[in-house]
Amino acid sequence: MSKKRLSVVVTRRLPDAVETRLSELFDVKLRLDDVPMTRTELSAAMKEADVLVPTITDEIDAAMIGQAGERLKLIANYGAGVDHIDVATARQRGILVSNTPGVLTEDTADMTMALLLSVTRRMSEGMALMQKGEWSGWAPTALLGGRVSGRRLGILGMGRIGQAVAKRASAFGMQVHYHNRRRLHAEIENALEATYWESLDQMVARMDVISINCPHTPSTFHLMNARRLKLMKPDAVIVNTSRGEVVDENALTRMLRAGELAGAGLDVYEHGTDVNPRLRELENVVLLPHMGSATLEGRLEMGEKVLINIKTFDDGHRPPDQVVPSML
Structure with a gap:
């Protein structure tokens, strides 16, 4: 049978x-x-x-x-x-x-770099200008972004995806730093040319870009809370392709609106599809509908x-x- x-x-x-x-x-x-x-x-x-x-x-x-x-x-x-x-x-x-x-390691890492570049080079603002038909031509001071080469990238969560992001960022000439629950083996760390920070607070305060690549667990909920976000440099940006709950979205929105952060690239949100409407109004933010693995x-x-x-x-x-x- x-x-x-x-x-x-x-x-x-x-x-x-x-x-x-x-x-x-x-x-x-x-x-x-x-x-x-x-x-x-x-x-x-x-x-x-x-x-x-x-x-x-x-x-x-x-x-x-x-x-x-x-x-x-x-x-x-x-x-x-x-x-x-x-x-x-x-x-x-x-x-x-x-x-x-x-x-989904490679796909999510690709999207992390896409968001990083989109925010630092103000791509969404340029696209909005073109779609509205308001572009009047090239100008020396128009939509000036920042060069990613030479910038310090702090990766929060150095698992498969974090390491894939590190490889891509290194190819773009970025200096890779990371905070992880456990330090990587020396040979992996050396291959990635990555600097380990035991203190997340100390890393966050020194980075030009923070990339969230850790899972959402009880211990990572609001890991980037209001206090820690305020440690970031005013000209720094944050990118999240992991889980929205890792970042205090309301605190992030307030800081972006106040000009206390340069920008953000987000593919995930703390409350799923219920995205803070004030976040959607900001020009220095790139928002995607959870496309990282798509x-x-x-x-x-x-x-x-x-x-x-x-x-x-x-x-x-x-x-x-x-x-x-x-x-x-």
């Missing part, structure tokens, strides 16, 4: 190739509309599935996990970040959690990791990308 296929519920539209392969391997319920599930829909999905495939837009807290039926055994997250999932409660309930690490190649590779995690679990083994609370 053939083995019964796993029941899998996918909460958002995924690339066609990923959905097709999931359908070939499992008993899959796909999402027809590319909008987030309501809390009620998500709760119902967790009761009917062996495996749930959520994304960052699905808030899976302790209460929701507590209401899940006995059937759910794996939450195979489509994405690297799992701060939207209560991993500890899931573990207590015997539900495994997996993610898709590593595949490449077709990256999305397909994310899907491949989800497939491997589910298939490995179905075969009775530990998913290769299982997340446990001690990792967070």
Whole structure:
């Protein structure tokens, strides 16, 4: 007798190739509309599935996990970040959690550099001028930005993405500095020509650019709070392609409006799509709609990791990308 296929519920539209392969391997319920599930829909999905495939837009807290039926055994997250999932409660309930690490490193690092350049060279202001049809021609003092070569870049979080940003920044002639939970091995640090700062406060006060590349965890919430933001030089800029919750968005907005910071490039926001409206009004800010990982190649590779995690679990083994609370 053939083995019964796993029941899998996918909460958002995924690339066609990923959905097709999931359908070939499992008993899959796909999402027809590319909008987030309501809390009620998500709760119902967790009761009917062996495996749930959520994304960052699905808030899976302790209460929701507590209401899940006995059937759910794996939450195979489509994405690297799992701060939207209560991993500890899931573990207590015997539900495994997996993610898709590593595949978005290059894409996110590329976007970090794009934002860094956009802010320092005032690209969004130039684009706005062109789109309004208000450009009257070249002028020696028009839209003067700053040269990135020679500037000090402070990377907050030197994991895969932070190191990829460091390599790119070095190629642009920037001096790389970093703060991390643990110092890198000497050979990696030397290869990146990166200077380690044990004190985040001391690093922040000396940098021309700060790049946020650490995950959101309880210990990194508002790591860049009002006090720490005020340590930054008035001509410094901040770039965030990681998680919005790491930065106190209201404090950042106040400082940018007051001219206490030169600019910001943001791809993520503290309250998701509820972006501070005063932030959107500022000319010295480049805002993107969480595009850091938005490449077709990256999305397909994310899907491949989800497939491997589910298939490995179905075969009775530990998913290769299982997340446990001690990792967070």
